[in-house]
Amino acid sequence: MDGETYIRTVEGTFDDISFAVEQAITNEGLVIDLTSHVGDMLARTKDDVGGSKDLFTNADIFSFCSALVSREVMEADLANIQHCPYTIFVYETADEPNKITVGHRYYSGKTMMPVNEMLTKLVDSGTK
Secondary structure, three states, rough: OOEEEEEEEEEEEEEHHHHHHHHHHHHHOOOOEEEEOOOHHHHHHHHOOOOOOOOOOOOEEEEEEEEHHHHHHHOOOOHHHOOEEEEEEEEOOOOOOOEEEEEEEOEEEEEEEHHHHHHHHHHHHOOO
């Protein structure tokens, strides 16, 4: 699954879906370390880098870690530290307003399956 992405697309407002994803994360007792406002950054720097179009209406990435899942995958392989924190992205494009995409990257290797399962569960929970 290396390089693949798990994606769910749902109808709704960006704020509502983004909040639902945030709640799915925190309801599992996880703490969001950082919310990256990638859409805002790309809009703000578009002219500076020669961008020709707006990519997103809204786009955020939630970064967080799980002590339980991280311990499990790092006990299996210490090199799995490189993947922490884990992320879930949420975005909306101008071409398809109120069509919100939520997802996460798949991590390769058998030892990272617990992380993939956790992230998929969170995405599914936030997009019900």
